[in-house]
């Protein structure tokens with residue numbers, strides 16, 4: 218096994234609280250040792266052990282690779298016109314998803330796979346080393362299973378979202394669609410997925426329908442996560458907490474009871490500022506959640522309709538500027554927070570035993586991700602101990 222020393226790191230974000238420098242576990246003038254795919258040692262440069270090889274960070278900051286715990290990459294087609302119309306004054310509604318459903322069904326496996334690979338590579342260049350992605354643009358047994366099979370070829374974090382919207386063929390029979398999603402479609406999809414998700418929202422699925430979807434998924438061994446409280450107040454967050462979902466995603470419209478429920482649970486509040494940016498919607502109140510003691514994650518929600526960004530640095534900058542998060546909180550939420558939302562302990566931190574996922578920033582500190590918005594600061598990425 219070859220050991221590699223990464224040294225000359227001006228600021229290292231470890232997310233390891235044993236460093237007693239706050240939640241980010243910051244180390245100045247730092248180094249780390251990688252053995253195979255794993256972090257073997259972390260500390261100050263002058264304390265570094267001998268290694269086989271060395272890699273000079275040239276004074277850059279290093280953070281754990283971003284963990285993007287919410288995206289929708291298995292799609293085809295284009296919604297530029299819808300975005301253009303919305304930016305010219307039209308309101309966002311869940312129904313725009315149907316446009317992508319039609320294009321996705323019509324696409325070949327190869328086209329869908331190429332799309333996933335392209336956006337994964339785009340995200341990787343911006344420092345994302347773990348990325349969850351979902352089905353939800355097929356909405357038939359065949360097309361949902363196909364989407365998940367293709368997703369599973371590219372990532373371990375695959376989510377069954379047959380309950381994205383009611384399939385157009387079931388417009389007059391939503392109960393029949395829920396039966397399909399919890400029955401034959403679930404049977405076909407479960408082998409490819411780790412998670413089950415539902416869009417619990419007016420115009421999509423109500424609380425009872427969402428409960429049926431998540432409960433059926435759990436019975437098949439899938440762990441729940443929920444699209445909750447994005448466009449309006451609703452039962453999504455309470456349902457997520459009650460069913461011990463790993464995360465409630467969006468959390469834009471929350472009552473005090475919703476905030477309390479999240480704060481007193483293991484369910485992570487995953488905020489997706491790209492969606493509010495791209496729909497000119499009200500920002501989620503990250504400050505309120507953090508002050509209440511909830512665990513907050515940041516993700517891109519990358520999808521062709523409501524948030525067509527794969528950039529975690531962009532989401533970090535929005536969270537700091539518009540959601541009142543400190544730069545430290547935003548970086549934590551985009552790394553360790555995302556790992557918590559995926560119930561993972563091997564990623565989102567740089568400590569002995571963790572996977573060696575590193576993003577090098579062309580900057581002396583992590584704060585520059587918010588301080589220099591829109592600038593491509595991620596200059597090098599390592600995933601599982603190898604330079605990507």
Ligand SMILES: [Zn+2]
Pocket residue numbers: 287288289444518
């Ligand atoms: Zn989403």
